[in-house]
Amino acid sequence: MTQHPIVVGISFKMYFGYAQTVDWCRHVARQLANHAAVLDGRVCVFVLPSFPAILPALEAFAGTPVAVGAQNLYHSANGAYTGEVSGAMLAEMGCRYVEVGHAERRRLFGENDDIVAAKAQLALDEGLTPVLCIGEADRGSADEAIEECRGQIDSALGAAGRDRPVVIAYEPHWAIGASAPASLDHIAAVCQGLRGHLRDNPSASVIYGGSAGPDLLTRLAGQVDGLFLGRFAHDPTAFVSVVNEAAALHHSSTTQGI
Numbered sequence: 429m430t431q432h433p434i435v436v437g438i439s440f441k442m443y444f445g446y447a448q449t450v451d452w453c454r455h456v457a458r459q460l461a462n463h464a465a466v467l468d469g470r471v472c473v474f475v476l477p478s479f480p481a482i483l484p485a486l487e488a489f490a491g492t493p494v495a496v497g498a499q500n501l502y503h504s505a506n507g508a509y510t511g512e513v514s515g516a517m518l519a520e521m522g523c524r525y526v527e528v529g530h531a532e533r534r535r536l537f538g539e540n541d542d543i544v545a546a547k548a549q550l551a552l553d554e555g556l557t558p559v560l561c562i563g564e565a566d567r568g569s570a571d572e573a574i575e576e577c578r579g580q581i582d583s584a585l586g587a588a589g590r591d592r593p594v595v596i597a598y599e600p601h602w603a604i605g606a607s608a609p610a611s612l613d614h615i616a617a618v619c620q621g622l623r624g625h626l627r628d629n630p631s632a633s634v635i636y637g638g639s640a641g642p643d644l645l646t647r648l649a650g651q652v653d654g655l656f657l658g659r660f661a662h663d664p665t666a667f668v669s670v671v672n673e674a675a676a677l678h679h680s681s682t683t684q685g686i
């Protein structure tokens with residue numbers, strides 16, 4: 429296998445209840461437990477539930493390659509931070525990913541570049557793969573978006589994340605929670621520009637999020653390393669169909685020698 433794995437992830441944000449999360453995870457675990465492309469690593473899958481549902485999600489996916497992670501961690505290692513959760517505890521539980529810097533965290537919870545950088549560093553320190561969310565606040569050209577996003581990557585990762593596995597989730601703020609994703613041309617141009625920026629880190633993946641759903645990955649035809657899903661994969665069947673698209677895409681590009 430010469431090609432990068434295709435990454436398919438989902439955050440439930442705060443949409444799902446506890447039982448709903450467990451049902452979704454069990455359904456997807458049944459579908460993916462024997463999925464060839466997931467088993468052999470051509471497609472990497474991660475699921476980010478709310479904190480209280482992390483443990484049953486880990487149990488549901490035990491024995492499968494599907495990774496579980498968290499939507500957030502605190503930006504100090506430990507201490508008197510009532511109500512917060514440390515990266516160390518997430519790693520100890522068996523989480524492999526943690527989301528950092530989502531637009532909603534920035535907008536609603538006041539997270540700034542310094543906090544995002546501290547969280548990314550703590551995630552790396554704990555051996556967690558950060559899902560670093562970046563994206564332009566306002567709709568503009570692809571070149572403007574690349575410029576803004578490069579700054580966010582450099583600020584968040586500095587030198588530390590340059591040779592470590594990281595998932596860069598490109599999520600233009602204006603496409604999150606919208607009725608449709610950004611245009612194919614915009615997504616492709618920005619993700620390609622960011623891939624170029626990260627060319628010295630072979631373990632970095634650049635995936636797209638923001639009203640993504642079934643068919644988008646196929647239509648992007650290899651221009652992104654994967655998708656970060658939200659509402660349009662609340663139906664577990666839709667999530668599995670995106671994983672199947674990823675497998676098909678990987679297969680066709682490998683056979684074509686891309």
Ligand SMILES: O=C(CO)COP(=O)(O)O
Binds near residue numbers: 606637660
């Ligand atoms: O922010 C996102 C993923 O974390 C995208 O969410 P939506 O796909 O629901 O817009």
